[in-house]
Structure formats: structure tokens, C-alpha cells
Amino acid sequence: ETGVTQTPRHLVMGMTNKKSLKCEQHLGHNAMYWYKQSAKKPLELMFVYSLEERVENNSVPSRFSPECPNSSHLFLHLHTLQPEDSALYLCASSPTSGGADEQFFGPGTRLTVL
Amino acid sequence: AQKVTQAQTEISVVEKEDVTLDCVYETRDTTYYLFWYKQPPSGELVFLIRRNSFDEQNEISGRYSWNFQKSTSSFNFTITASQVVDSAVYFCALSGPVYNFNKFYFGSGTKLNVKP
8 A cells, every 4th residue: 555544434433432543654754643624624733743752732632542653653542522523534644744844644534423 | 823824715617717726824934835735525635736935936737836925925826727627625734944843734725616
């Protein structure tokens, strides 16, 4: 596989469920990101990891818990979500975490919270 | 504070028309980077172009061209002879100096509908 992959592509969960989103990049990049894309809102940066260390947590509720076990994999663990958390969750990677690098995005996970 | 404004929420054109998508940005940094991304219905954002603040040359890539003007803090994107496959949401984004971590500030996007 090439680029950035995300699984699952679609997820429906109840408010009491626990689920995880997975992102994998095959580009040899050192930085990875989680974004939330809601209808009619700009993309919201949630978390940034550089060389497996979290460098940004953008005031995200604790019901979202990221994990970066290595530079190729990024997870977003979800628990006790709210209906307003329904959105497209996008993963991205870049060669470094420096400001000049373009980010490469995965196809996203469409999350619906019932 | 950094901010990107894409005032056009949605644009509809007929195939073969030219269309310009506007992007206005705000930043206090003297070194910064501007990007355009395309998001087709499949959801994946596709990188189109990066421009640094010291390079004001306009760029052309096939039917795509970009006009960067620091004087008006704008980085507009023109599609010439639009095609149905150009239908997508287009995002403009701004990031800071190299020594900052790579935080992108995205505009709210412009949805382009190209009708046959």
C-alpha cells in the first residue's frame, strides 16, 4: 500500500461504545496528525505527533485518546462519545513537523455517533 | 493571529468556464507557507501546491494557476477551462515558519460544482 491509509472508512457507534480509529503511513514521515472535519466548519487540528511524541493537543476532550506506537502508526481511541462528535476524522503525515512541509492526508473515517 | 478566509462558500460553473477561488490570509510571521488542497467526494485531501512567503512568482500547472500577492495577503487559485472532474471542495491553508511545528490553519473551503 502507498500513502496514508485509514481504517475503518465508516463507523457507527453508540455513546457507550469504545472504538479505535487506525491510521498508517507508508511514506517514511516523522510527523502525524489527527483532524476533525464537521459540516460547515474548517478542519480542526486535534493532535500532532512528531517522532512518536505528542507535540500538540488542541484542547480536545478526554473522550478522544491518541496513541502513536511508532512513526508509521497512529490511533485515535474513542469512548463515551457524544452525537456532536459525528464527523469525518482525517489523518495526515508530513516528512517533519516543521512548518514548510505539506501534509499528506488519508481518506478519512466517517464517524456517526448515535 | 493566523487566519485564512475563503469567502466563497460555493461556486457553480458550466464546463469549460474559467473559475477563480479566492483565499485571503492573516499572519504576523514574515516567513510562512501557503497551500491549496482539493477534497473530492471520496474525502481525501489532495495536495495541489505550496508557496513560501518569499516567492511571489505566479505558478501555472496545466489548467491550474495561482496568483500570490503579498500586498493584498491573497493567494488565489484559477482553473481554466473547468471540467466536471474539478468538482470538489478546495481548501486554502497557511502554516508558520519552519521552526514551528507544522500547524496548518485551514480556510472553511469553497465547494466547486462544474456542470456538464
